[in-house]
Amino acid sequence: MSRDGTIAIIGAGIAGAAAAHRLHAAGRRVVVLDKGRGPGGRMATRRGPDSLRFDHGAQYFTARDPLFAAVVESWAARGVAAPWGGAGRHVGTPGMTAPVRDLLDGIDLRCGRAVDRLVRDGRDWRLADAEGAALADGAAFASVLLTCPSPQSLALLAGAGHDLPGLAEVRYAPCWTLMLAHDGPPAPDAVVREDRDPDATFAWVARDGSKPGREAGGTLVAHASPAWSRASLECAAEDVAEQLLAALRDLVPLGEVRHRAAHRWRYAAVERAVGEPCLFAPETGLGFAGDGCLGPRVEFAYLSGLALAERVLGETA
Ligand SMILES: Cc1cc2nc3c(=O)[nH]c(=O)nc-3n(C[C@H](O)[C@H](O)[C@H](O)COP(=O)(O)OP(=O)(O)OC[C@H]3O[C@@H](n4cnc5c(N)ncnc54)[C@H](O)[C@@H]3O)c2cc1C
CATH class of the missing domain: 3.50.50.60 (FAD/NAD(P)-binding domain)
Known part of the structure; x- marks a missing residue:
């Protein structure tokens, strides 16, 4: 070379x-x-109708390594990233x-x-x-x-x-992501749910609009658990959106749903x-x-x- x-x-x-x-x-x-x-x-950030935007991939990043922490500090100083949701979490601004x-x-x-x-x-x-x-x-x-x-x-x-x-x-777990806009009361927390139970339907639900630089409003992003995502891997996105929405109604008070879409990440999270x-x-x-x-x-x-x-x-x- x-x-x-x-x-x-x-x-x-x-x-x-x-x-x-x-x-x-x-x-x-x-x-x-x-x-x-x-x-x-x-x-990733996905655009929906009416200027809706969803971070449908990585939700946030941490910076525990000093090298990466210095880079994140520089991003934060220049408005490229900002803290969100506590616990050392950062997000890209205005999108991931x-x-x-x-x-x-x-x-x-x-x-x-x-x-x-x-x-x-x-x-x-x-x-x-x-x-x-x-x-x-x-x-x-x-x-x-x-x-x-x-x-x-x-x-x-x-x-x-x-x-x-x-x-x-190397092995990856898949992830089905639900992107949702609704007219109901906003969820009280930025991170609505974080669940490590492998049998749970959702591993993560967050209020996307609570992130800095985003339009506030009733936008939610929900990640199905690896087990649920694996079991539904080859299902049609519209069917998955329907099923995840029904499951989400049990967790979060939702108003009229203005937009919903599902995205499949075949290689989402590294398992090995x-x-x-x-x-x-x-x-x-x-x-x-x-x-x-x-x-x-x-x-x-x-x-x-x-x-x-x-x-x-x-x-x-
Ligand atoms: C749903 C989800 C939630 C996550 N949540 C978090 C989180 O909260 N915190 C966190 O730290 N991490 C999270 N992650 C993991 C994090 O997103 C990844 O670890 C990281 O972004 C991986 O970066 P990468 O550059 O290795 O790969 P990628 O980001 O996958 O980049 C690979 C690129 O290669 C391109 N590509 C593939 N094949 C070809 C080809 N043949 N020709 C040209 N281009 C090609 C793709 O388009 C892609 O842009 C999450 C991931 C997912 C999917």
Whole structure:
């Protein structure tokens, strides 16, 4: 791997953004590709009708690691994040994608680009979509850093005849999310329910409108438990919304429901992680970072992305 080669980062979630930010700051050429319409990954905000917005992925982040705490402090000072709900919780402002957008500021980011194939070209890599069309204007990359969830990263690696030891061990729990707007009395608490009982229907219910920078109002986000989500994994979103709404009525006084929608996260929370900060193979320039390395938190995904960037810089110093 040469010091001058361009680095492709697949995935513009917090891990990909952290890696890109560090490499860019060190003077490396970086291109970030994401299949989504915008950056953020599971730090996501979904728009509904009538300007409704829901944080339907990660609800908040903590900052226990001093490195990440310093970054969060800088976000808070610049209005990119703010405390919410006590217990050291922070949220992005005005939405959960804001911290990721901040890290990617000034970086070559290409959204709406689903990478389907990694193609070896001498010592370089080229990227192609499902139709075989070249991505990133056919650029050659000295290194490709994967930050999509491990099943998606493994598929890309397998297509190129490669592997990263440990990656296949990662396991994720799914999560069905209900997004709801209603005209009833607002729930009294920001966090209406947090439940670790595996048999519960809901693992989490929160008043989305209570978050700083959001429009106050009767918007709720409810995450079904891993067990409930697994059992209903292949159900239609409309049916899931119906069932979760019925279950939610038993927990929260709801008025007239103006909007409801369900979203399925197939890979939501890491249940088994690699246990190392990142994976990298210097002989191929292929690497992996994300919550699959250290565990199911925004903070861990950030630290993993940063670790991968440091590893690449160390290998090409
Ligand atoms: C419902 C839910 C609730 C959560 N709650 C919390 C919480 O309260 N607190 C907390 O700390 N964490 C929470 N998490 C976990 C947290 O969101 C994740 O740990 C973290 O955001 C993972 O970041 P990442 O960069 O590793 O992956 P991701 O955010 O998943 O980013 C991966 C990116 O890769 C892209 N991608 C995938 N395949 C391709 C491809 N082939 N080509 C191009 N791009 C591709 C995706 O579009 C995505 O943007 C929650 C997650 C979910 C889903």
